[in-house]
Structures are given as C-alpha cells and as structure tokens.
Amino acid sequence: MQREAKFCDVAATRGDERLYAEAKGRTTDAGLDVDTLYGQLLRRIPADGLKYDLGVVVPTNAVGAALRVDRHVRAQLGITVFEVTDEGQVRTVSE
Numbered sequence: 001m002q003r004e005a006k007f008c009d010v011a012a013t014r015g016d017e018r019l020y021a022e023a024k025g026r027t028t029d030a031g032l033d034v035d036t037l038y039g040q041l042l043r044r045i046p047a048d049g050l051k052y053d054l055g056v057v058v059p060t061n062a063v064g065a066a067l068r069v070d071r072h073v074r075a076q077l078g079i080t081v082f083e084v085t086d087e088g089q090v091r092t093v094s095e
Contacts, residue, residue: 008044010057020046021055021082030062038069041079057082063093071095 010021022041024033037056046052056079058066066081074081081093 008041010055016051018050018052019055020044020052021057023057023084024059024062026059026061030058031065031068034058034062034065034068037066042077052078054079055082056080057084057090059084060086067093067095 008020009023010019012019012021020041022037022044024030024037027033034056037058041054041056045054054077056066058081060083063081063083069079082090083093084090
C-alpha cells in the first residue's frame with residue numbers, strides 16, 4: 001500500500017487487485033468536503049486501461065454525505081465507501 005501515490009491518497013495492490021482511494025478527515029462541513037472528495041477521485045481515475053476498484057474513506061460523521069451519491073452510480077463506477085470510526089477501525093459501509 002502507498003499513501004498519496006499517483007495523486008491519490010491511497011493506492012493498494014494485492015495480487016492482481018488494485019484499489020485507488022481518496023480520504024477526508026473530520027471537518028466542520030462534511031457534505032462539502034465529501035463532494036470535493038468525489039470530484040478528486042473521479043479526476044484522478046487512472047486512464048491506463050487496467051482493472052481497479054475505487055474507494056472513498058470518510059470518518060463516521062461523514063458517512064451520510066458519502067452515501068448521497070446513489071448506490072447504483074457508485075456500483076457502476078466501482079466505488080466502495082469505507083468508514084473510519086472514532087476508534088480508528090476501518091470498515092466497509094453497506095446499505
């Protein structure tokens with residue numbers, strides 16, 4: 001795993017699997033910051049033709065904002081929402 005690789009906050013590989021993710025911390029305007037996060041992620045999608053998954057990583061208080069992007073849209077783009085709890089645990093958000 002690399003942090004801030006290729007202009008993404010996270011670039012992780014496992015075998016043939018690749019994940020690019022953008023992360024946001026706790027802020028006073030989670031909605032605006034998550035909107036910015038999605039824009040950054042979409043702008044930074046690699047155009048190399050390889051298979052990869054995308055992720056958005058947000059603190060618990062921003063999960064609702066991250067889920068404002070419709071599930072169908074996130075599925076079509078291969079975006080998974082990851083929550084970072086106040087205790088530092090990372091988990092996949094399922095609706």
